[in-house]
Amino acid sequence: MNLKTDEFYSKADELIAAGRFIDSKGWVPATSGNFSARLSDGNIAITVSGRHKGQLQCDDIMLIDADGLSLDGKKPSAETLLHTALYRRYPDVQSILHPHSLNATLASRLFKTEVVLENYELLKALSGIDTHECRIVIPIFANDQNIPRLATAVDDYLDNYGAIHAYIIAGHGLYTWGNSVTDTLRHLEALDFLFDCEIRLYGVKQP
Ligand SMILES: CSC[C@@H](O)[C@@H](O)C(=O)COP(=O)(O)O
Ligand SMILES: [Zn+2]
DSSP states (O other): OOOOOHHHHHHHHHHHHHHHHHHHTTOSOTTOOEEEEEOTTSOEEEEBTTOOTTSOOGGGEEEEOTTOOBSSSOOBOTTHHHHHHHHHHOTTOOEEEEOOOHHHHHHHHHHTTEEEEESOGGGGGSTTOOOSSOEEEEEEEOOOSOHHHHHHHHHHHHHHHOOOSEEEETTTEEEEEESSHHHHHHHHHHHHHHHHHHHHHHHHHOO
């Protein structure tokens, strides 16, 4: 049975276009990053492991189930469990984007445990925020080649501290999500700008 529906191909097109945009910003060097979108039947369209995310073709997007098992014989992203854990936790989340952006990587080196974003108008680009008068925390997790263990660390944090908009993996990159691919791209672009502000401010504040 062919499980690839029109919806799958439409989400695949969105992820391919997102990849071109993200690559145009320099946020997915080499074959880094991974992207996904949830389908209405609960399955997930996700990037095949090891592909260049700025040069994705339809063949580079594959189908997995909600537990991350391949449904089409292809090899899903090495970080699939980070995607499935977020979809499991947040029923409204429909897309997850993971770039290896310079600013997320640098921010993790400078700020170590979390990035605090406060009093920026652009925070309103994040879902659920309607004023600059707010403070959000983007946690930074230690990098780990053991992805199940990393997924558990993220889950533990979310159990203890509640909902967040994104997280950084130290020396690695950013995960963010949203109610559509477009929403998630907006989050990515806003967060990159805000990380840039914090990194430059940090430089200014140094003696
Ligand atoms: C090119 S190294 C990057 C990988 O180790 C990983 O972090 C990554 O983001 C891409 O892995 P992938 O398996 O292609 O989804
Ligand atoms: Zn990665």
